[in-house]
Amino acid sequence: MTTDRKPFLDVRSEIGKLKAVMLHRPGRELERITPQYLHELLFDDIPWLKKMREEHDGFADALRMRGCTVYYYQDMLADILKDEHVKEQLVAEVLTKCNIANPDLEELIKDFLMEKTPQEIAEILIAGLHKKDFPEIQREKRLVDHIKEEYPFYINPLPNLYFTRDPGAVIGNGLCVNSMNTHARDRETMILKYIYTYHPNFEKDVTPLWYDYDRRYSIEGGDILVLGENVIAVGCSERTSARGIEDLAMNLFKGDGKIQKVIAVQIPFTRAYMHLDTVFTMVDYDKFTIYPGVEDKVKAFCLTEGKNCPKVEPMGNLQDALKQALNLPSIQFIQSGGGDEVTAAREQWNDSTNTLAIAPGVVVTYNRNEASNDTLRKYGIEVVEIEGSELVRGRGGPRCMSMPLNREKI
Incomplete structure (x- = not known):
């Protein structure tokens, strides 16, 4: 069946004005974390739910005030x-x-x-x-x-669900329902597949599925960055497998019609570098915030369409790879913590580089990361600060807590 209807899902960049987003307001699942099951449930600490919900409501209100419609996973x-x-x-x-x-x-x-x-x-x-x-x-x-x-x-409870970025990712007019690396989060993606299949907002008949949660090879949304209309970056990380990146790339090449390149960025396989967006996010057309020293620890590869699997070519350093992928004469890396090693390490623990761009040159961050936020402002970035003293206990920032559904074209 053919249709001329325009899909609701539409994300062709990291920085286009955010028009619609899926969030999950923290609930009773956070009160069911005990010290005995912290590791199993992927937490490092016990959160305070009342304060957490206040902070999350502030996050949602900040998005609404900028013209973004908020949809809740549970609703x-x-x-x-x-x-x-x-x-x-x-x-x-x-x-x-x-x-x-x-x-x-x-x-x-x-x-x-x-x-x-x-x-x-x-x-x-x-x-x-x-x-x-x-x-x-x-x-x-x-x-x-x-x-x-x-x-x-x-x-089991799903305490990680307020990080809606990881279970799903919109690329173009399609959706990745991701295959999670840890069993503790499998039900998040299973439920998202049901929402995709049956909720009218997702318009399944005009919304292709780029990846499915029952695939063997893991891929998580925190590693997926939609750099532009023709190119995405995917972190090869502790949570996202090389084979998962290859399979996603081939699905996009064959089905999207616009994506021509996938930049695979290999980062250290450690919890400190959990996802690509833990250490690196896009904040403007030619600007990225980055944890100091990361660029020296990563490798970049360009994937293009092949017959049965992608063609893979090693690229130069990360900066050169991004310039080439985005066809820009230059880009700027904005070091978190003002580039100071101690400050950057402290604020990295509080997800200083996990920014959410809500328009070109406008990002949402935690207010506690004062040095990193001041540095962003020095580079001309507008910083919308939110409270995050309890939200940060799950080891994630504003980008982790949001699944963009629709952005304006840039």
């Missing part, structure tokens, strides 16, 4: 759960992936959830189902129930 999930078929299918798939391993108990939990409202189920699928949330029912316990008795959840 869109509740919207599609109004359809009984979708509700039953999603609940069944979630429970299957929870590996409850007791069919009778799984059926009881399914019946319990199916009686809930769409809003209640949406919250449970994100905040998790604690065993205390489930009514005591007289039933015969199997061995697996006794073995797992001390574990507190039937459905």
Whole structure:
């Protein structure tokens, strides 16, 4: 079937005026992090939810004040759960992936959830189902129930979901539903695929899917930068695999019609350099903020279309690779922390380079990164500061917390 409808999803740059974004307002899932499960849930610290929500509301308000429409992941999930078929299918798939391993108990939990409202189920699928949330029912316990008795959840919480950047990425008029590197985040992408499939905002029939969450090779949104209409950069990192980049590149070359190059940027495979946008983001047509010293630790490769896999050519240093990719005579690297080694390291811990561009030369940052923000201003960048003392505990900044859906052309 052909259609002349214009897709709602449209992102052809990192810096075009942000018109629509998907966020997730932190919820009860953050109150279910305990020291015992910090590592498993990818957190380094225990957040304070009340303050976190205040800060996140301030972030959303800052975007709205600049003309951006904010859509919430949980609201869109509740919207599609109004359809009984979708509700039953999603609940069944979630429970299957929870590996409850007791069919009778799984059926009881399914019946319990199916009686809930769409809003209640949406919250449970994100905040998790604690065993205390489930009514005591007289039933015969199997061995697996006794073995797992001390574990507190039937459905795990998703505390990382407020970093909506990673599960999905809009490139052009299409969507990547990413294959996450860690199992703790798999359900985020599964639910996003349901939203893509059933929510009218995503207009599936005119919105191509560039990548799917059930693919074998990992790729995460924090590594994907839409540099321009014809080129994207993808970090090859601790979370994003080289093969995932190759597969995404070929899908774009064959399906998008505009993307001609993918710049793969290999960064150190460590948590400190978790994603490319942890250490490097675009803030203007020819300006990038970068953690000092990163440019000496990365390698860049240019991927172009091949017959069965991309052609790969090593490029020069990162600065030369970007000039070539963007067809610019020069670019500027703005070092976070004013280039001071100690200050940069301190502010990097608070995601000083994880900026969100909301227009050319206008970025959202945490206000606590004073030296980095002052440095950006010295280079002519307008800095919109938000509170982030609690939000930062999940190790992510404004770019991590946002999934752009639509940007103006530049």
